[in-house]
Amino acid sequence: MTRGEKRNLGIGLAFISPWIIGFLAFTVFPVCASIYYSFCDYDVLSKPVWVGALNYRDMVTDTVFWKSLYNTLYYAFLSLPFCLIVALLIAVMLNQDIKGRSVFRTIYFLPSLVPVVASSMVWLWLLNGNVGLLNYTLELIHIKGPQWLADEKWTKPSLILMAMWGCGNTMVIYLAALQDVPRSLYESAEIDGANAWVKFRHITVPMISPVIYFNLIMGIIGSLQVFAQAYIMLGGGGPNRSALFYAVYLYQNAFDYQQMGYACAMAWILFLIILGLTWLATRSTRRHIYYEGE
Amino acid sequence: MRFWNRVGVCGWWAAIVCIALTFTGCSAPPPTNGRIEISYWEKWTGFEDDAMQAVVDDFNNSQNRIFVRKLAGIGEVERKLMLATAGGDPPDVAGVWPTTVTAFSEKGALTPLDKMIQEAGIKREDYIPVFWDMCSYHGFMWALPSTPWSLALHWNKKLFREAGLDPDRPPRSLDELEAMSERLTIVEIRRGDKLVRVRYPELTDAEKQAKNFKLLQVGHDPQQPGWWMPLWVYWFGGSLWDGERHITANSPEMIEMLRWLRSQPEKYGVDNRRAFGASFAIGSSASFQSTQNPFFSDRIAMTLQGVWMQNFISKYAPQMEWGAAPFPAKDPARFPLVTVVDEDVLVIPKGARHPREAFEFIRYVNQPGPMEKLCLGQRKFSPLAKVSEEFYRKHPNPYIKEFVEVAKSPHARYEPRFAIWGVYNDELNAAIDRIMALEVTPEEAVGPVQARVQWKLDRMLTRWDMVKDWRMKEWSEYDPR
Numbered sequence: 001m002t003r004g005e006k007r008n009l010g011i012g013l014a015f016i017s018p019w020i021i022g023f024l025a026f027t028v029f030p031v032c033a034s035i036y037y038s039f040c041d042y043d044v045l046s047k048p049v050w051v052g053a054l055n056y057r058d059m060v061t062d063t064v065f066w067k068s069l070y071n072t073l074y075y076a077f078l079s080l081p082f083c084l085i086v087a088l089l090i091a092v093m094l095n096q097d098i099k100g101r102s103v104f105r106t107i108y109f110l111p112s113l114v115p116v117v118a119s120s121m122v123w124l125w126l127l128n129g130n131v132g133l134l135n136y137t138l139e140l141i142h143i144k145g146p147q148w149l150a151d152e153k154w155t156k157p158s159l160i161l162m163a164m165w166g167c168g169n170t171m172v173i174y175l176a177a178l179q180d181v182p183r184s185l186y187e188s189a190e191i192d193g194a195n196a197w198v199k200f201r202h203i204t205v206p207m208i209s210p211v212i213y214f215n216l217i218m219g220i221i222g223s224l225q226v227f228a229q230a231y232i233m234l235g236g237g238g239p240n241r242s243a244l245f246y247a248v249y250l251y252q253n254a255f256d257y258q259q260m261g262y263a264c265a266m267a268w269i270l271f272l273i274i275l276g277l278t279w280l281a282t283r284s285t286r287r288h289i290y291y292e293g294e
Numbered sequence: 295m296r297f298w299n300r301v302g303v304c305g306w307w308a309a310i311v312c313i314a315l316t317f318t319g320c321s322a323p324p325p326t327n328g329r330i331e332i333s334y335w336e337k338w339t340g341f342e343d344d345a346m347q348a349v350v351d352d353f354n355n356s357q358n359r360i361f362v363r364k365l366a367g368i369g370e371v372e373r374k375l376m377l378a379t380a381g382g383d384p385p386d387v388a389g390v391w392p393t394t395v396t397a398f399s400e401k402g403a404l405t406p407l408d409k410m411i412q413e414a415g416i417k418r419e420d421y422i423p424v425f426w427d428m429c430s431y432h433g434f435m436w437a438l439p440s441t442p443w444s445l446a447l448h449w450n451k452k453l454f455r456e457a458g459l460d461p462d463r464p465p466r467s468l469d470e471l472e473a474m475s476e477r478l479t480i481v482e483i484r485r486g487d488k489l490v491r492v493r494y495p496e497l498t499d500a501e502k503q504a505k506n507f508k509l510l511q512v513g514h515d516p517q518q519p520g521w522w523m524p525l526w527v528y529w530f531g532g533s534l535w536d537g538e539r540h541i542t543a544n545s546p547e548m549i550e551m552l553r554w555l556r557s558q559p560e561k562y563g564v565d566n567r568r569a570f571g572a573s574f575a576i577g578s579s580a581s582f583q584s585t586q587n588p589f590f591s592d593r594i595a596m597t598l599q600g601v602w603m604q605n606f607i608s609k610y611a612p613q614m615e616w617g618a619a620p621f622p623a624k625d626p627a628r629f630p631l632v633t634v635v636d637e638d639v640l641v642i643p644k645g646a647r648h649p650r651e652a653f654e655f656i657r658y659v660n661q662p663g664p665m666e667k668l669c670l671g672q673r674k675f676s677p678l679a680k681v682s683e684e685f686y687r688k689h690p691n692p693y694i695k696e697f698v699e700v701a702k703s704p705h706a707r708y709e710p711r712f713a714i715w716g717v718y719n720d721e722l723n724a725a726i727d728r729i730m731a732l733e734v735t736p737e738e739a740v741g742p743v744q745a746r747v748q749w750k751l752d753r754m755l756t757r758w759d760m761v762k763d764w765r766m767k768e769w770s771e772y773d774p775r
Contacts, residue, residue: 041757044380045401129572150568152731236720240727255373256716258397
């Protein structure tokens with residue numbers, strides 16, 4: 001490296017140093033420290049005491065841990081496919097040449113701009129078993145709606161329903177991908193007599209498959225870390241902890257029960273679960289993803 | 295070129311610092327005129343904060359050595375205090391709860407006040423005993439009270455009159471409360487092709503069995519507001535642990551209490567109760583502090599509530615005719631005047647810069663004059679044993695002496711004093727949820743709670759046993775000088 005290059009490197013590093021220092025202090029250090037704390041009995045206020053793998057062993061027998069994991073996987077496995085499909089359908093519809101298209105696009109995207117606390121408060125009322133709009137609408141078609149948030153059988157479906165409402169970001173990414181699909185492919189297919197479904201199945205889906213894959217991975221990561229809506233709407237996990245999600249239980253351990261060591265261990269297990277599922281998703285979808293130029 | 299690059303880097307840093315300062319509101323604090331400044335964190339807002347601010351102002355004007363700067367309205371003060379103390383930069387004084395004292399003192403995060411209390415000549419006899427006892431843990435004093443509270447039965451006299459009950463005679467036993475509650479409960483039921491409103495005792499046995507009705511008004515619902523569910527056991531003469539090493543989640547008194555809770559959905563129906571609760575957004579504090587509150591809107595006739603209730607009644611239901619009396623126990627002959635008490639306390643976190651000056655302020659608050667001013671402003675009663683007649687005369691709550699009387703009772707109880715109460719409380723509440731959904735019997739529900747929480751308590755005690763001698767020595771040798 002010449003003197004000039006060294007100088008440029010120094011200046012470059014100096015310019016990005018605010019970010020580097022922030023990243024080291026607020027991301028790298030806490031992540032590394034959490035590995036150490038996960039092997040300690042640590043309550044934040046007093047010094048950590050090394051306990052080996054005790055926190056990990058405790059997790060095996062902690063029934064609430066398993067319940068929170070079950071709740072989270074239930075939520076992720078239902079909300080993720082629904083959200084991917086609903087967002088794709090909306091994106092395909094909004095990609096059609098219809099009047100007022102940009103207005104509709106804005107309307108469907110708007111919910112994802114609403115702060116989560118505000119939307120949660122709105123949904124608390126929408127889902128109210130007695131005076132909620134949802135049950136009122138169901139009553140118009142002679143269906144007796146459930147007590148969405150008071151009945152443990154309906155708390156997770158309620159939150160999944162709520163997740164559908166915020167698919168705007170996913171939809172926008174699909175929309176961008178759909179606009180990149182060359183029109184010539186559709187025209188050739190039309191000449192060959194392909195109908196709308198065949199075009200969608202054999203042109204649209206393969207052409208946007210990298211984006212579907214991207215949304216799938218981001219969805220896995222996001223849905224397994226679901227926290228805010230559940231915490232705001234159902235506090236400690238709702239009736240019989242039916243909506244106690246993994247991240248909520250982790251937070252309770254860290255800040256309510258002052259078991260930071262256990263919370264750190266839980267965080268690492270969650271990291272491994274997400275890593276495993278992402279790897280699985282990558283492997284199982286590899287053959288179905290088509291990149292341009294391949 | 296090199297020079298300009300350096301200027302660029304410096305400028306970049308300067309811009310970041312400027313932006314950071316701007317957004318963190320780095321405005322200059324008011325001058326303290328060379329006095330020692332005490333930082334004080336408090337959770338209150340509104341009229342409660344105004345009352346404390348008046349006492350702080352009086353203290354600041356009463357001398358020229360110490361200046362207390364209060365930061366009010368701190369949400370989740372316990373968590374913030376934990377992080378600030380762990381980070382080595384706590385406030386000098388913090389307003390917290392006795393449960394915080396338990397959790398924080400054992401971990402060495404609070405300053406023992408014994409020597410300073412002794413020097414100031416403050417004694418247990420100066421207080422209503424229970425409020426002094428809540429400030430001590432492991433034989434050391436960690437806090438002094440600011441404002442206390444106790445719970446009592448509040449009842450709606452108008453609804454009593456409509457039900458044909460004497461509006462000036464509250465129930466005197468839990469069984470009598472249940473009978474009155476049935477009388478005060480109004481349901482809507484379809485008879486033939488008509489929807490009729492009847493009182494619960496007027497339903498036929500078949501109708502009671504079918505539970506095919508809608509609850510319009512309820513006499514008493516133990517889940518309203520549902521803030522102290524496991525503590526109902528005190529009204530059955532039970533407790534939540536033996537005070538030393540064993541929890542008692544499966545005691546006969548606990549089972550009896552849980553059977554009483556279960557009798558509610560068995561009588562009125564799980565879904566009917568849920569629908570009734572959802573009609574006023576159950577559990578959220580937003581609906582508590584509003585005209586939606588079922589007690590203010592004549593939907594619930596009797597409720598267990600604290601000394602603060604009068605303040606909200608005067609705000610949201612000023613026309614309401616109400617009364618307050620001790621909540622009756624299952625066996626009133628053996629356990630008269632049962633209540634749950636709690637209080638706000640002032641502590642000095644470990645690492646506070648000016649512990650002696652901080653204690654000066656706490657001592658000032660605990661003098662009769664400032665304490666009465668604070669408690670009157672917050673519409674609570676004084677934790678001190680001696681209170682002036684003028685305090686009661688000026689107090690807006692006509693039943694304030696009832697709250698003092700129950701707080702002085704030997705059956706005034708508080709939440710268990712151990713650091714894992716949060717876990718225990720959550721476990722019991724989860725078990726109660728299942729009981730109220732009629733999914734499990736009380737015996738089935740408490741088994742796992744007993745096992746899980748005892749295991750956690752054992753683990754906590756093991757850790758405490760390891761550091762106990764060392765901590766005790768450190769605390770007894772602590773000298774604020």
